[in-house]
Amino acid sequence: MTLNTNFCGPCTFIHIALTRFLLHHSSSFVRMASKTLTASCRCNSVHFTVTIPTEALPLKIHLCHCSICRYSHGAPCAFHAPLPPGVELQFIVPSGYDKMTSYRHAASVATGYFCSTCGCQIGGFESQWTISTSIFDANREDEGIWKFNAHMLPDSAPDGGLTAVFSAVDGHQMETENLGLSPQAIAGSDSKRPDRESKDLLAQCHCTGVSFLIARPSEEFIASPQSKGLISPSDKRKWLARMDLGDDSRLVSGANVISWMSVSADHITPRLPKDLLIGSAKAYCPTKDTLLVFCGTCGATVFSHSEKRPEIVDVAMGIVRAPEGAMAEDWNVWATKVSRPENGIRYQAGFARALTEGMQRWGAERGHPQDPGLA
Ligand SMILES: [Zn+2]
Ligand SMILES: [Zn+2]
Ligand SMILES: [Zn+2]
Numbered sequence: 031m032t033l034n035t036n037f038c039g040p041c042t043f044i045h046i047a048l049t050r051f052l053l054h055h056s057s058s059f060v061r062m063a064s065k066t067l068t069a070s071c072r073c074n075s076v077h078f079t080v081t082i083p084t085e086a087l088p089l090k091i092h093l094c095h096c097s098i099c100r101y102s103h104g105a106p107c108a109f110h111a112p113l114p115p116g117v118e119l120q121f122i123v124p125s126g127y128d129k130m131t132s133y134r135h136a137a138s139v140a141t142g143y144f145c146s147t148c149g150c151q152i153g154g155f156e157s158q159w160t161i162s163t164s165i166f167d168a169n170r171e172d173e174g175i176w177k178f179n180a181h182m183l184p185d186s187a188p189d190g191g192l193t194a195v196f197s198a199v200d201g202h203q204m205e206t207e208n209l210g211l212s213p214q215a216i217a218g219s220d221s222k223r224p225d226r227e228s229k230d231l232l233a234q235c236h237c238t239g240v241s242f243l244i245a246r247p248s249e250e251f252i253a254s255p256q257s258k259g260l261i262s263p264s265d266k267r268k269w270l271a272r273m274d275l276g277d278d279s280r281l282v283s284g285a286n287v288i289s290w291m292s293v294s295a296d297h298i299t300p301r302l303p304k305d306l307l308i309g310s311a312k313a314y315c316p317t318k319d320t321l322l323v324f325c326g327t328c329g330a331t332v333f334s335h336s337e338k339r340p341e342i343v344d345v346a347m348g349i350v351r352a353p354e355g356a357m358a359e360d361w362n363v364w365a366t367k368v369s370r371p372e373n374g375i376r377y378q379a380g381f382a383r384a385l386t387e388g389m390q391r392w393g394a395e396r397g398h399p400q401d402p403g404l405a
Contacts, residue, residue, distance in 0.1 A: 067175065068122075068168035069161070071150035072281035072316055077125040080161070086114040090179035091163050092207075095193060095356070096186045098137060101236035103151050104324070104331030104346030105285030106192050106273075106356050111176070113159040133328045135236070142329065144284065148314040149324025149331060151284030162284035167277075170377050178381060180205040189355025192287075196388030200380035230299070231361050232351045235330035239310025244269075244345065244361070245297040256341060260292060262363035262402035269293050270402050271347060271362035273389055275374025275382055278316045282324065283331040283346070286381060287374070290334060290344035291362050298343070306333050306343065363402040366393030 063084045070077045082089065089111040099108035121127070130143040130152060140154035153161040169175055178199035184190045185208050197204055230243035251257050252266050262270060271291040279288045295302050305321075307313060311333075312326040319337040324330060334344040352358035366389050368374070374382030393399075 065172075065175070067166050069152075069165040070167065070281075071145040071148050071152065071165060071284075072278060073145060073148035073150075073314065075125060075129040075147045076145045076150065076152055077122045078119040079122065080113060080117050080119060080159075082117060083114060088174050088177040089113070089163070090177050092180040092182045093178075093192060093204075094182045095191050096183040098135075098236060100187075100191075100348040100356060101234070101351075102133065102142065102328045102330050103283055103285050104235070104348040105283050105288045106348060107181075107285070108151070109163045109284075109286040110153070110160045111163050113161055115158045117159060119159065131326070131329065133237070135328075144324075144329030146326075148282050148316070149312065149322070149326075149329050150282050151329050153284075164280045164284055164286045164377075167281075167377065176378070178202065178204055178384075180207050182207050183209065183211070185211075187355035188353075189357050189359065191356035192385075192388075194357075195392045196384040199384045231358070233332075233345055233349045234351060235310075235325040235328050235332060235349050237310065237325060237328035237330075239327045240308060240325045240330070240332050240349070242302075242308065243299045244291075244293055244350075245299070246361075247294070248297065251294055251297070256294065259403040260294065260342065262399070264399065264402065265363055268361055268363045270365065271358070272365040272367075272369050273385060274369040275377075275385070276370035277373045277377070278320070278322070279331075279334070279370075280373070280377065282314065282316065282322050283348075284329075285348075286378065287368075287385060288331060289347040289357075291347055291350065291358070292342050292344050295341055295343050302343065306335060359396070364389070364393055364396075364398040365400065365402055366390045366398050367400045 064081050065084055066079050066081045068079050091109055091111045094108040094110055129146060131146045133142045140156040142154045143152045144150060151162050153159055181193040181204055184193035184206050230245050233244060234241040246267050247261050269291045271289060273287055273289050275287055280286060306323045310325050310327045311323050314322045316322060321335040323333040325332060330349050331346040350358050352361055354360050368386045368389055371382055371386050
């Protein structure tokens with residue numbers, strides 16, 4: 031409807047009254063206006079839409095750093111946004127609830143869901159959905175969908191994890207919120223506490239179905255030609271770690287970024303079989319020469335492996351239980367250069383910039399090199 035705005039004299043009062051009438055009655059229309067978002071995991075088995083009232087946009091993203099989220103995603107934190115009450119997942123056939131595995135544990139009030147085929151964490155449901163924000167590629171061009179709002183439970187890991195790397199996205203300062211819980215209470219969800227005296231590093235998903243130990247680079251390995259480019263000349267006791275914004279990693283983990291430490295496979299106990307399937311692990315191949323391994327019980331991303339580097343496995347750092355925290359700096363030299371930034375920029379430019387700039391600043395302050403394989 032268009033209004034004639036050329037009012038004069040007494041008609042002005044009619045115009046004002048009419049405008050008030052339209053505003054009042056259009057409020058019900060405004061409430062009904064909505065935006066439909068489309069989500070899909072890497073393998074597309076889980077494929078659905080959610081329809082959000084526009085007044086609920088942007089959806090507020092919180093990065094949850096609690097150990098439950100880290101150990102069940104295999105990522106440095108979860109990237110979650112609560113959906114408004116009553117918003118349901120509308121599956122696109124042939125997708126459906128039967129394509130997901132549910133996971134619920136003693137410390138949780140919500141039930142988590144992940145793709146049974148590729149392991150992608152989809153979200154959790156209690157009385158309403160909290161959704162993973164990394165799986166909405168169909169809407170990546172759209173403005174005003176997301177707002178990076180808060181770092182939740184940053185004290186869960188002693189080093190604060192990504193909380194120490196960036197505190198603002200798109201110029202918006204994020205809140206930090208420990209929900210009044212002590213670090214001990216937050217850490218209480220750990221089924222196995224890190225042991226500072228332990229010689230090896232424990233990696234274990236949340237349900238403990240996948241569990242293994244990582245040793246430091248051996249003298250023999252350091253002296254061998256295989257170690258070239260795989261350990262840092264600046265500290266040969268440590269493995270190399272990096273943040274990865276790649277689309278495949280984002281869509282199999284359900285987290286907007288994942289971190290990996292590259293380890294020579296013969297330094298892992300128990301000895302890994304060729305298919306890397308230990309305990310409750312399942313495999314998914316996003317490309318011909320890449321194998322991604324996740325826990326079939328809790329959904330945590332565990333390994334990435336490329337045929338181009340057969341002796342090396344990339345361990346998802348979210349399941350690594352280093353006493354010093356999520357960045358495991360006593361075990362890793364970090365690349366301050368983030369991997370595959372072009373994928374991250376294409377998906378969510380503001381977050382990708384915050385992370386890439388944050389890693390350079392964080393790394394420079396701690397003496398990590400840009401590319402530790404060359405340092
Ligand atoms: Zn999938
Ligand atoms: Zn959490
Ligand atoms: Zn598990």
